[in-house]
Amino acid sequence: xxxxxxxxxxxxxxxxxxxxxxxxxxxxxxxxxxxxxxxxxxxxxxxxxxxxxxxxxxxxxxxxxxxxxxxxxxxxxxxxxxxxxxxxxxxxxxxxxxxxxxxxxxxxxxxxxxxxxxxxxxxxxxxxxxxxxxxxxxxxxxxxxxxxxxxxxxxxxxxxxxxxxxxxxxxxxxxxxxxxxxxxxxxxxxxxxxxxxxxxxxxxxxxxxxxxxxxxxxxxxxxxxxxxxxxxxxxxxxxxxxxxxxxxxxxxxxxxxx
Amino acid sequence: xxxxxxxxxxxxxxxxxxxxxxxxxxxxxxxxxxxxxxxxxxxxxxxxxxxxxxxxxxxxxxxxxxxxxxxxxxxxxxxxxxxxxxxxxxxxxxxxxxxxxxxxxxxxxxxxxxxxxxxxxxxxxxxxxxxxxxxxxxxxxxxxxxxxxxxxxxxxxxxxxxxxxxxxxxxxxxxxxxxxxxxxxxxxxxxxxxxxxxxxxxxxxxxxxxxxxxxxxxxxxxxxxxxxxxxxxxxxxxxxxxxxxxxxxxxxxxxxxxxxxxxxxxxxxxxxxxxxxxxxx
Numbered sequence: 001x002x003x004x005x006x007x008x009x010x011x012x013x014x015x016x017x018x019x020x021x022x023x024x025x026x027x028x029x030x031x032x033x034x035x036x037x038x039x040x041x042x043x044x045x046x047x048x049x050x051x052x053x054x055x056x057x058x059x060x061x062x063x064x065x066x067x068x069x070x071x072x073x074x075x076x077x078x079x080x081x082x083x084x085x086x087x088x089x090x091x092x093x094x095x096x097x098x099x100x101x102x103x104x105x106x107x108x109x110x111x112x113x114x115x116x117x118x119x120x121x122x123x124x125x126x127x128x129x130x131x132x133x134x135x136x137x138x139x140x141x142x143x144x145x146x147x148x149x150x151x152x153x154x155x156x157x158x159x160x161x162x163x164x165x166x167x168x169x170x171x172x173x174x175x176x177x178x179x180x181x182x183x184x185x186x187x188x189x190x191x192x193x194x195x196x197x198x199x200x201x202x203x204x205x206x207x208x209x210x211x212x213x214x215x216x217x218x219x220x221x222x223x224x225x226x227x228x229x230x231x232x233x234x235x236x237x238x239x240x241x242x243x244x245x246x247x248x249x250x251x252x253x254x255x256x257x258x
Numbered sequence: 259x260x261x262x263x264x265x266x267x268x269x270x271x272x273x274x275x276x277x278x279x280x281x282x283x284x285x286x287x288x289x290x291x292x293x294x295x296x297x298x299x300x301x302x303x304x305x306x307x308x309x310x311x312x313x314x315x316x317x318x319x320x321x322x323x324x325x326x327x328x329x330x331x332x333x334x335x336x337x338x339x340x341x342x343x344x345x346x347x348x349x350x351x352x353x354x355x356x357x358x359x360x361x362x363x364x365x366x367x368x369x370x371x372x373x374x375x376x377x378x379x380x381x382x383x384x385x386x387x388x389x390x391x392x393x394x395x396x397x398x399x400x401x402x403x404x405x406x407x408x409x410x411x412x413x414x415x416x417x418x419x420x421x422x423x424x425x426x427x428x429x430x431x432x433x434x435x436x437x438x439x440x441x442x443x444x445x446x447x448x449x450x451x452x453x454x455x456x457x458x459x460x461x462x463x464x465x466x467x468x469x470x471x472x473x474x475x476x477x478x479x480x481x482x483x484x485x486x487x488x489x490x491x492x493x494x495x496x497x498x499x500x501x502x503x504x505x506x507x508x509x510x511x512x513x514x515x516x517x518x519x520x521x522x523x524x525x526x527x528x529x530x531x532x533x534x535x536x537x538x539x
Contacts, residue, residue, distance in 0.1 A: 023366050026287075030365040030372045039379040046378060054471035061473050063306070071310050126306055126482065128466045130370065132299040133308040134482050217470045251371030257467025258378065 040253075047255035056185055060216035063124040068199060069135040072127070074206035077178065080166035080226055088165070093210040098194070102161070102231035105152035112196060112210055118142035118150075121193050129220040130252065137207075139214050141195030145188040148232070153184075157232035160187045161239060162213050165226035168246055180224040181236055181244040181254075182215055191216045194227060219256035221247045267436055269524035271400065277391040278519055284384040285496065287376055288457075290364035292493060293357070294373035300345075300357035302490055306481035314487070319346040319355035327353065385458055391450070404438060405447050411440040429510045432529035449499055453492060460489035 029035040080086070088096050093112060100108040110118075122140040148160070161181045169176035186192055193214045196203055203209045208225025215222050222245070236242065241249035248254045270278075301313035316332045317340070329345025331338045341347075347359035360366040364376050395401040410416060420441050423429070430439060438446070462468045463476040463485035479485040507515045518524035 019361065023361065023364070026290075026364045026376075027366050030369070030376075036372060036375055039375040042375070042379040042382050045382055050465070050467045050471065054467060058470040060466065060470045061476075067306065069307050071308075073308075073310065126466075128464070128482060129299070130374075132295070132464075132486060133301075133303075133310070134306060136307045217467050219466060247371075251369075251375075253374070258462075258465035 036251075043253045043255055046253075046258055050255075050257045051185075054217075057190060058217075060125055060191055063126065063136050065124065065138070067136045068124060068138055072135040072137050072198075072207070073129075073133065075129060075131075075220060077166035077168050077225065078206040082165055082167050085165040085226060089205065089209070096210050098211060098227065099229040100147065100151045100231075101229070102233050103154040103157040104148075104232050105154060106150070108147075108151050115142045115194065115196055115211065119146045121191065123191055123193070123214070123216070125191070125214070125216050127220055127223070130247075130256065138199045139193065139195040140197035140200075141193035141211075141214060143190070144192045144194060144213075144230075145190070147194070147230075148187060151232075153232050156234045157184070159183055159233050159236055159244070161231040161233055161236070161244075162224040162227045163229040163231060164224050165228045175240050175249065176246075177240075178224065178226070178246045179240060180213065180222055180246070181233075181239070182213075182218075182222065186215050186218070189215070189217070194230075217257060219258075221245070221252065222256045264525045264527050266523040266525050268522050269436075269518045270522045271394075271398070272522065273390065273394045273398075274400065275519055275522060277387050280383065280387045284380045284387060285500075287364055287380045288384060289493060289497065290362060291373040291376035291380070294363040294365065294368065295370060295377060296490065297357040297363070297368055298370040302487045303483040304480065304487060305483055308483055317345045317357040327355065329355075381458075381461065384454075388450075388454060388458070395450075401447075401450075405443050405450075407440050407443045411443060416440060427509050431527055435524075435526045445499070445502075449496075453495060453499070456492045457489065457496070460485045460492060464489065 029039075096112055098108075098110045098115060100110070119142065120140060121143050122138065124136065124138045126134050126136050128134050144160070159181045160183075162179060164178035164180075166178050167176045168178050182192070191214065194211050195208075195214050196211055198204060198207050203212060208223075208227070211227045212225040213223050213227055233239070236244040236254075240246065243249045244254045245252075300318060301308075301310075301316035303309050303313055313332075314334060318330055318332075319327050320330050322328050327341075327346050328339055329341040329343065329347065331340040331344045342353075343359055345357065346353055346355050348354050348356075356368055363373070365372055392401075395405075417440055420439050424441055429435070459475060460479055462472075463479050464482055469476050469482070476482055476485055479488055514525050
C-alpha cells in the first residue's frame with residue numbers, strides 16, 4: 001500500500017513535469033518566429049480552400065430590422081484623440097475629405113456629400129469579432145467597386161489599403177496608426193461599402209465616424225473605422241510593419257475569413 | 259493443469275493506429291488553444307448575435323469589497339466562486355484574470371493571435387487525419403465490420419448484459435475479446451460519426467467566409483453564437499469521452515491496450531481449448 005502511494009506520487013509528479021515540459025515547448029514554439037510562421041502557413045490553406053468553395057460574389061447573410069443588436073459593441077479605438085481627427089470631429093466632419101489615390105488614373109478627394117451621392121447600398125449584417133462575439137447592425141454606404149472605377153485603377157493595383165484617423169497604439173515609428181487592406185476580389189464584392197450610416201443614423205464616433213469599411217465575410221478587425229484615405233497599391237510590404245494591417249502586424253491573419 | 263497460453267491477435271490496422279495517435283496530438287492542442295481563444299471573450303450565447311448582458315455561461319473575475327479578486331463562473335442564474343481555476347488563477351500572489359488557467363492553454367499566456375495559429379494548423383491536421391480514417395475505414399470495411407453493431411449486438415438482452423458487466427468492470431475474455439462489444443461500438447461510432455464531425459462543422463459555422471458559402475450550415479446550428487456554444491459543449495463532451503476511454507483502458511489492461519494501439523497486437527486468453535489428441539490436459 002505504501003508502495004502504491006509512493007508510486008502514485010511519482011506518477012503524479014511525472015505527469016505534472018511532463019505536462020510542464022510540453023507546455024514550455026509550446027510556448028517556445030509560439031515565441032519562435034519561424035516555428036509560429038510554420039503554424040501560420042495554415043492561413044494560406046484556409047484562404048485558398050474558402051475561396052475554392054465560395055463564389056466570389058456569394059453574399060453574406062442579410063438580416064431583418066428585428067434582428068438588429070440593441071447593444072452593438074464598439075471595439076478598438078472608440079474615440080480617437082489624434083489632433084487631426086479631433087479637429088474634424090469638432091466641426092461635425094464638415095471639412096472631412098476622403099482621399100482616393102495610389103495606383104489610380106484619377107485621384108479623388110470626396111466630401112461626405114460627394115460620398116452620399118455615389119451608388120450606395122444598405123445591408124443588415126452580422127459583425128463577427130475575432131474575440132468570438134457577434135452583433136447585428138444596419139449599414140448604408142458608398143459601394144467601393146464603383147468608387148474605384150471612378151478613380152480608375154491602374155493595371156498594377158492589387159490591393160486596396162484603408163488609412164485610418166486613429167492611433168490605436170502609441171509607438172515611436174508611427175506604426176500604431178490603424179490601417180487595413182483587402183484584395184480586389186473583396187474590394188469589388190457587392191457588399192463591400194464605405195459606410196456613413198449605421199442603423200439609419202449618421203455613423204457614430206465609437207463605430208468609426210464619419211466613414212468605415214464594411215467587408216462582410218471577414219472578421220471585425222478588417223472593417224477599418226475612421227477611414228481617411230483609400231490607396232491602391234501593388235504590394236503591402238512598405239506599409240506599417242509589412243503585413244497589411246494594424247492587427248496583421250501584431251500576428252493576426254490577413255485573410256480573416258475564419 | 260497448464261496455464262492457458264495467451265495469444266497475440268492482430269487487433270488494430272496501421273491506419274487506425276496512426277490516425278488514433280495523430281488525433282491524440284491534434285485534439286490535445288485544439289483543446290488547449292481553444293481554451294486560450296475562449297479567453298478572448300469568455301461568455302457564450304444562443305442565436306446569431308451576442309446578448310452581452312445575458313450570456314448562458316460566462317467566466318470572469320470580480321473585485322470583492324475587501325479589494326481581493328475572485329474568479330466567478332456563472333451558469334444561467336447560478337454563480338460559483340472558482341478562484342484559482344476559472345476566472346482568476348496562477349501562482350498565489352501573482353494571480354491574474356484569465357478564463358482558463360495557464361496550465362490548460364496553448365500558449366500558456368493569453369494570446370489570441372497565436373492561439374488561433376495553433377488552432378487552425380491543428381484543425382487542418384485533424385480534418386485531413388479524419389478524412390483518411392473515414393476513407394480507409396469506409397473503403398476497407400473497418401467501420402462496417404468492426405464498428406457497426408450486429409443484430410445480435412443490439413438485442414436488448416445483450417445490451418443489458420454488456421451494461422451490467424461493464425458496470426462491474428468485467429470485460430470479455432477469450433473469443434469475445436477479439437471484437438468490440440456493443441457499448442464500445444456505439445461509443446466509437448458516436449465519436450467518429452457524430453461528435454468529431456460536429457466539432458468541425460460548428461467550427462466552420464463560426465467562419466464568416468464559410469457562412470457566405472454555406473449559409474444553411476450555420477442555420478442548422480441556430481446561428482453563429484449557438485454554433486460557438488455547441489462547439490464549446492462538444493469539446494467538453496470529447497474530454498468526457500477521453501476520460502472514460504482512459505479509465506476503461508486502465509481497467510481492462512493498461513499495457514495490453516496501449517501495445518495494441520502501437521503495434522496492433524492485443525493479447526487474449528483463448529477459451530479453454532479442446533485438448534488435441536495425445537495432449538494431456
